[in-house]
Amino acid sequence: MKKIVIFGVGLIGGSVALALKKAQANSSSLHIIGLGRNPSSLASAVRLGVIDACLDSRDDLQSTLADADVILIAAPVAQTAGILARIKPHLNAQTVVTDAGSTKSDVLDCAEKILDEQFDQFVGGHPIAGAEKSGVGAAKVDLFVGKNVVLTPTASTQAQALARVTQFWQSCGAKVSQMSAQAHDSIFASVSHLPHLLAFALVDEIAARPNAAELFGFAASGFRDFTRIAGSHPEMWRDISLANKDALLKELAAYQNELFTLKTLLENEDGEGLQALFSRASVARNAWSDGKH
Amino acid sequence: MKKIVIFGVGLIGGSVALALKKAQANSSSLHIIGLGRNPSSLASAVRLGVIDACLDSRDDLQSTLADADVILIAAPVAQTAGILARIKPHLNAQTVVTDAGSTKSDVLDCAEKILDEQFDQFVGGHPIAGAEKSGVGAAKVDLFVGKNVVLTPTASTQAQALARVTQFWQSCGAKVSQMSAQAHDSIFASVSHLPHLLAFALVDEIAARPNAAELFGFAASGFRDFTRIAGSHPEMWRDISLANKDALLKELAAYQNELFTLKTLLENEDGEGLQALFSRASVARNAWSDGKH
Numbered sequence: 001m002k003k004i005v006i007f008g009v010g011l012i013g014g015s016v017a018l019a020l021k022k023a024q025a026n027s028s029s030l031h032i033i034g035l036g037r038n039p040s041s042l043a044s045a046v047r048l049g050v051i052d053a054c055l056d057s058r059d060d061l062q063s064t065l066a067d068a069d070v071i072l073i074a075a076p077v078a079q080t081a082g083i084l085a086r087i088k089p090h091l092n093a094q095t096v097v098t099d100a101g102s103t104k105s106d107v108l109d110c111a112e113k114i115l116d117e118q119f120d121q122f123v124g125g126h127p128i129a130g131a132e133k134s135g136v137g138a139a140k141v142d143l144f145v146g147k148n149v150v151l152t153p154t155a156s157t158q159a160q161a162l163a164r165v166t167q168f169w170q171s172c173g174a175k176v177s178q179m180s181a182q183a184h185d186s187i188f189a190s191v192s193h194l195p196h197l198l199a200f201a202l203v204d205e206i207a208a209r210p211n212a213a214e215l216f217g218f219a220a221s222g223f224r225d226f227t228r229i230a231g232s233h234p235e236m237w238r239d240i241s242l243a244n245k246d247a248l249l250k251e252l253a254a255y256q257n258e259l260f261t262l263k264t265l266l267e268n269e270d271g272e273g274l275q276a277l278f279s280r281a282s283v284a285r286n287a288w289s290d291g292k293h
Numbered sequence: 294m295k296k297i298v299i300f301g302v303g304l305i306g307g308s309v310a311l312a313l314k315k316a317q318a319n320s321s322s323l324h325i326i327g328l329g330r331n332p333s334s335l336a337s338a339v340r341l342g343v344i345d346a347c348l349d350s351r352d353d354l355q356s357t358l359a360d361a362d363v364i365l366i367a368a369p370v371a372q373t374a375g376i377l378a379r380i381k382p383h384l385n386a387q388t389v390v391t392d393a394g395s396t397k398s399d400v401l402d403c404a405e406k407i408l409d410e411q412f413d414q415f416v417g418g419h420p421i422a423g424a425e426k427s428g429v430g431a432a433k434v435d436l437f438v439g440k441n442v443v444l445t446p447t448a449s450t451q452a453q454a455l456a457r458v459t460q461f462w463q464s465c466g467a468k469v470s471q472m473s474a475q476a477h478d479s480i481f482a483s484v485s486h487l488p489h490l491l492a493f494a495l496v497d498e499i500a501a502r503p504n505a506a507e508l509f510g511f512a513a514s515g516f517r518d519f520t521r522i523a524g525s526h527p528e529m530w531r532d533i534s535l536a537n538k539d540a541l542l543k544e545l546a547a548y549q550n551e552l553f554t555l556k557t558l559l560e561n562e563d564g565e566g567l568q569a570l571f572s573r574a575s576v577a578r579n580a581w582s583d584g585k586h
Contacts, residue, residue, distance in 0.1 A: 129513075188511070191509070194495070198495065200570060200575070201555050202572040202574075203575075204551065207573060210575075218421060218443070220422075220484075220485070225521045226488040229515045230575060231575055248561065254498055258498040259491075264395070266542060274534055279553075280496075281493040281523045282524055284500035285520050285524040288512065
């Protein structure tokens with residue numbers, strides 16, 4: 001790979017740039033160009049040496065995209081359609097386009113509409129890497145090492161496009177797997193999107209009470225960890241929730257059923273039933289955690 | 294204080310012993326005796342120098358308790374009644390009894406019944422200190438430094454008993470506050486007990502699915518923190534849930550209402566409403582977290 005164009009040089013885009021530069025033995029032959037909404041953030045990415053150059057809105061997009069090997073869209077997902085529309089008129093047949101959004105069905109629908117006959121050059125992707133802090137200042141060369149990246153090719157995706165994006169993420173140190181966009185959205189509704197909504201709901205419910213200050217005053221480490229993800233970016237999670245609405249509503253319904261079961265056990269003072277439920281959860285959680293480390 | 298008797302020398306009981314020994318300038322004048330269900334664990338506490346001596350079931354409880362300044366019950370809460378019944382026949386008028394249980398209304402009810410006319414020597418207490426690991430091997434001299442300890446005196450509690458237990462925890466480095474047992478149970482149902490139940494419910498629901506292994510395989514750091522408390526001790530949480538049933542059912546109902554609100558916003562694709570809810574939660578969570586550190 002000789003030229004990479006990154007739309008959105010924040011935590012994800014910046015970390016990809018750092019990792020690719022490190023991976024490419026002779027990194028002077030790799031040229032990484034950044035684009036984005038915020039000129040001062042892009043300038044800072046160049047100053048930090050994260051990217052080689054940045055393009056502002058007056059610069060010529062056509063020549064920049066002409067010989068790009070990979071275009072990565074790592075901007076907030078709500079911008080994906082706009083970015084694809086800007087790319088489309090200049091998209092060379094040799095270029096592969098991929099993204100880093102947390103939901104995939106909506107991105108594929110949008111890419112298919114906008115890229116049209118060039119949709120076979122698009123590979124949806126989702127790097128599963130922590131994003132507590134944001135912005136290029138938070139970028140880390142090893143952010144993706146050992147982390148999962150899910151790619152969601154379709155029947156029409158070009159084999160070489162898929163291979164190039166796979167290699168792209170493997171160069172960053174990630175473990176790459178493939179599944180359908182629908183399977184992806186269903187899995188992440190369960191293990192990521194629902195927990196975020198549950199944490200937001202708990203904090204919002206407590207914060208609205210007259211004695212919220214007293215309640216927060218006695219909250220300790222269990223509360224801290226449980227609610228950490230409730231500190232996440234509201235706009236990003238609005239977009240994810242809406243984009244993955246159907247899968248998320250299914251997860252929410254299943255969870256509401258489980259809470260109903262728990263409530264019934266508690267109302268009936270069914271100690272055995274409560275202990276059995278807690279034990280199943282505790283065993284599964286600790287087995288998962290042990291397997292992770 | 295010259296003699297402390299601790300029932301249950303685990304994480305809490307052991308850390309109290311370490312902290313009191315450190316606090317007392319001439320710690321040779323302080324004698325700490327441990328009792329418990331597990332003789333080998335008690336022997337290990339003596340070997341580690343955490344306590345000065347331990348009592349087994351054949352030893353004479355009367356002489357041990359006769360000149361005790363404070364008796365601390367730090368065993369699993371389900372054992373509290375049995376321990377109080379063992380103490381009662383030997384309870385000197387100069388001795389103060391306190392506990393470290395996570396629920397307080399049930400403990401006070403039980404203490405009032407069993408200690409009867411000596412209930413004024415009892416002060417309910419709850420140290421708010423992490424307990425991921427258990428057992429005396431996990432004890433730490435600074436476990437309570439800067440942590441909250443809530444005491445729940447009643448109208449009949451002796452002023453000097455309350456003062457002695459307050460000093461006891463302050464010597465361990467804790468911030469001591471007072472409230473009614475009912476207020477305590479309501480606050481902790483909200484910021485501790487409910488989050489535990491919610492985390493248990495999520496993991497149990499996911500673990501029961503045919504594709505649980507795949508789901509856990511893609512779970513990342515957000516899931517890890519959210520579910521950490523689902524790895525907690527099932528028996529302990531059964532006891533807490535049953536002991537604090539009424540307050541917990543109220544919290545669960547309020548939370549179910551909040552989830553219903555969230556579900557409705559999602560069904561209506563109300564992006565503005567979702568973002569407003571997430572923002573309220575995010576601002577409150579980050580303000581709390583900033584104030585803590």
